[in-house]
Amino acid sequence: SLMPKVLRYVVSRYGQEKVEDVIAQMSSDDDQGKEFFAVSVGAAVFRILFVEKESCGQTLADQWAAEGWPGLNNDERVMMQNRRNSRVTVIEIQKILDHQAMECIDLLDPDRGKFILFDRNTVSRAARFIRLFTWLTHYPCFSRCEHGGVEITDFIADEFLSFITKDVSKKIKKWPGVTVKDYLSLNFGECCALARHMVEEKRKAVFSTMDLHHCMATYQI
Secondary structure, X not given: OXXXXXXHHHHHHHOHHHHHHHHHHOOOOOOOHHHHHHHHHHHHHXXXXXXXXXXXXXXXXXXHHHOOOOOOOHHHHHHXXXXXXXXXXXXXXXXXXXXXXXXXXXXOOHHHOOEEEEOHHHXXXXXXXXXXXXXXXXXXXXXXXOOOOEEEOOOOHHHHHHHHHHHHHHHHHHOOOOOHHHHHHHOHHHHHHHXXXXXXXXXXXXXXXXXXXXXXXXXXX
């Protein structure tokens, strides 16, 4: 029940057209279907609410909190208060605990140490030491992946993490107060597309060095 309320608030304050523009920025040309659209909508809402700052220097979430979160019940207010720390990062799964819990670390926040991530969808296809580029929210006793994202495989891990730690760090120097995670959150769609592009380029490079003829076909029902 929370997300529809949040979306209505964002549209009422930000405007339908602007929200649709941010949704488009959070998606890429190869994102298709309801699942990908839901990820783009969720990422757009989080960016507008928690990361972008108005001319007054506050986020929409800051203003909504100052008003007492009107329109939300107590449980929803507690959830929103914790979601204000949501940012995009790269997490690594250290251990599968059970059907819904994993022990993880944040590669962009090593000082935090290990934390428990609850996500039934992720754990069903997870393996130890895989890395996920995703929105992360820390609640008092556990953490959650909020909106999809992409897996950063060993194939591109070094290149992608180098981009984050070097290129992004250089770019944010001209924006005082903006962190690496803020930048990744503002440009979530572009970063996901970059990760997919890196995989494709690496695959092409591997094929080009092979002493064989090859072809590739994709079939869809």
